Amino acid sequence: LATTPNVSPDIDITGAPEGDHTPDPVVTLAITRDDFQAAAAPNAAPEFLKKFPTNKALIEAVNNLFLETYESFTGKARMTGSGEAKRLVIHFHTAEARDLCVGSSHPEFSDLIFHVHDPRQLRSNKDLWAIQVTDISFFIKKDNLMAYFKKFGNITSCRLFSRPNAKVQQARIVYDHADSIVRFTDQWAVYCFSTCLRITPCFYTVDQKAARRQYVATLT
Numbered sequence: 750l751a752t753t754p755n756v757s758p759d760i761d762i763t764g765a766p767e768g769d770h771t772p773d774p775v776v777t778l779a780i781t782r783d784d785f786q787a788a789a790a791p792n793a794a795p796e797f798l799k800k801f802p803t804n805k806a807l808i809e810a811v812n813n814l815f816l817e818t819y820e821s822f823t824g825k826a827r828m829t830g831s832g833e834a835k836r837l838v839i840h841f842h843t844a845e846a847r848d849l850c851v852g853s854s855h856p857e858f859s860d861l862i863f864h865v866h867d868p869r870q871l872r873s874n875k876d877l878w879a880i881q882v883t884d885i886s887f888f889i890k891k892d893n894l895m896a897y898f899k900k901f902g903n904i905t906s907c908r909l910f911s912r913p914n915a916k917v918q919q920a921r922i923v924y925d926h927a928d929s930i931v932r933f934t935d936q937w938a939v940y941c942f943s944t945c946l947r948i949t950p951c952f953y954t955v956d957q958k959a960a961r962r963q964y965v966a967t968l969t
Contacts, residue, residue, distance in 0.1 A: 785847035788836040788866035790877055797861040804828050811839060814857055821846040838866055862927050867954035878924045879951040880933055885918040886944050897941050898922055902929025
């Protein structure tokens with residue numbers, strides 16, 4: 750025989766009075782956390798790799814030093830990619846600490862150089878040693894560029910190119926060491942063959958490149 754639940758006529762089986770459809774209160778916790786990233790290319794730092802030959806060793810070394818050095822460092826260094834795209838990525842809670850790290854040298858890590866990291870961009874190690882030169886008049890040839898820019902360091906490659914119907918050329922110049930392009934984080938142009946050439950480090954993030962283009966456009 751079928752039986753009916755033993756309940757009061759004015760109470761539903763959930764225990765709420767009939768007709769009372771008020772939902773249970775829901776508590777929502779919103780957690781926001783700023784994440785400012787920097788990264789370095791360990792495969793481009795042979796002295797660093799000699800000292801810390803494994804991923805675990807170098808991650809622990811970076812975590813230990815930066816926890817003592819930067820108050821807003823999260824203590825969560827991690828490794829991504831492989832080969833030329835391999836990156837040691839570190840996280841900060843503030844942009845100020847991230848920028849301080851990028852602008853500082855760390856004697857404990859000798860040749861390991863940190864730059865602002867943009868997760869949207871994957872770069873080769875060569876981007877850490879390269880600059881993009883724009884506004885190059887067509888009378889300026891590759892040999893002219895090589896002759897001028899070699900004073901900043903040893904050039905390993907120089908590619909001069911232009912887009913269809915463009916009024917000027919641009920170039921990608923790669924040096925053999927990151928130190929050769931350090932000056933161009935502050936120096937945005939050079940005067941070459943009576944022409945002002947604008948320069949952007951290739952390791953800049955998408956946002957950094959856009960900000961520099963906007964600033965230069967405002968000046969002109």
